[in-house]
Amino acid sequence: MTPDKKTALLERIAAYPRQDLIHRPTPMRKLERMTAELGGPEIWIKRDDLTGMAFGGNKSRKLEFIMPDVLAKKADVLVTWASLQSNWAMQTAAACVRYGVQPVLVLFKTYDLPPEPDGNILLDRLLGAEIRFKEAGKGKLVTQAGALAAVEEVAAEYRAAGKNVYVIPVGGSVPAADMDRPLGAVAYVAAFAEMLEQTRAAGFTPDAVVHSTGSGSTQAGLLLGARVLSPATRVVGISVSDSKDAFTEIVREVVEATERELGTDPVKAPKDILVFDEYIRDGYGIVNKEVADIIRRVFRAEGIVLDPVYTSKAFIGLVDLIARGYFKRGERVVFFHTGGTPALFPNRAFLV
Ligand SMILES: Cc1ncc(COP(=O)(O)O)c(C=O)c1O
Known part of the structure; x- marks a missing residue:
């Protein structure tokens, strides 16, 4: 991608009407202990759980563009x-x-x-x-x-x-009803750009971004951001609800709408929509021992609280994908913490 196309995208996004709902940039740091424990790639975390409105999360970022x-x-x-x-x-x-x-x-x-x-x-x-x-x-x-x-x-x-x-x-996520443009995904193109500035300041370009996928526009926005701004970065969505095929289709639809919205080059038959659905496990929102274990593990190692429905399953996916060699030592992976912690409390009986 030429610098002109990158600049044009960043200018286009900067010109959007945006309501100031969140603290930006959200913090990013290396998970030193989890990286050492897992013995694979360097794991970094982007704290979109700290966006600041209510208890934080990825939806506040989208609402800045939707409101x-x-x-x-x-x-x-x-x-x-x-x-x-x-x-x-x-x-x-x-x-x-x-x-x-x-x-x-x-x-x-x-x-x-x-x-x-x-x-x-x-x-x-x-x-x-x-x-x-x-x-x-x-x-x-x-x-x-x-x-x-x-x-x-x-x-x-x-x-x-x-x-x-x-x-x-x-x-x-999917443009419909009165939200007839993919404004949630546009917010996540901006989030990708924000993250890239932080990783570049820290001296690297991420090999991959890992996050939870629940309705599709976080993945669509990050993917479009990666295509234009950092094509070497893979965007890996861990589904919490629907099948790989269903989400590949939803993400493709939202990406295409976002390409039209932002005037970026359309990609035909994309092969870069990466969705893993095997970590849905017992079903959407079902909190089992594996979920409780990963929440405890990351909290005790890093002082960071994952949520029981989205980020816990995404982190389970990340750990497993490292074990399977999908992510390797020497690579750098950014995990997007997309929020959701209020759901810990109604699930207390399944967590302890
Ligand atoms: C905490 C949290 N993480 C991730 C997601 C998934 O994001 P998206 O709906 O953009 O796929 C959601 C919502 O579905 C969420 O509430």
Whole structure:
């Protein structure tokens, strides 16, 4: 990629309307003890769990780019959907209240946790979000196709009451409903650029970035950032919910939309969408002994708390991929900690 294309992308992103919701840059450091314990590549961590709004996480970064569109369209009610203990829903509610927009959260019961005011649901309640619980069936995912109709019904109620409603798809990922541009992914192109400045200041270019994939736009944004700004860096998504094939397709769709949005060169038949789905293990949101073990291990080695649904599974993947030789000694891997720690508390019974 020519310097011109890199500069053009960075200028394009810098020109976006952006609401200041987070602390930037988020910190990055080497995980000295985990690197030594695992005996493979140098492992670095990018602390997007410290974005600073509510309890932090990747969704606040996306909302910096999404909220300007919500405000430009003069919405007074924002409806979104997700699973019960959703970080996305909570951070969206936290962003809404700052601008006087009423958050309405449609939360699907995708696993066995009760809908009690604990973890993110406690925070949703404290924020004054309107919550509608819906059945999704155990193990069922909250996909666009499955949820949009139910969500539109809720939005219609508010429209009938004269409200100006903005509907955002789960995770701010696949453009749909009122978010008709891939603004969540644009935020993660910017995050890739932010990380690259930090790694370059530390004297290296990462061989890979590893992160959790749940709705697809973190991966899509990081991948587009890598393609333009650092093609040698692999972006490896660890799925927490859907199959490799399903996510490869979702990420491809969001990347293509982001290419059009940012005017970068389209890549036909991409081979660089790397998704691992074997770490879903017992299912989305199911906290088992392996999850509890990795949370304890990283906390005790590094003082960093992983969450039980996303980053724990991504770290399990990272450890296994090192053991399998996929990442090698001499390489440098940046692990994106994408937040989610409030979900530790409602899962306490499975963690100790
Ligand atoms: C803590 C956390 N990490 C990672 C993800 C996955 O990010 P994305 O939805 O962009 O795939 C999510 C949300 O799904 C999340 O809440």
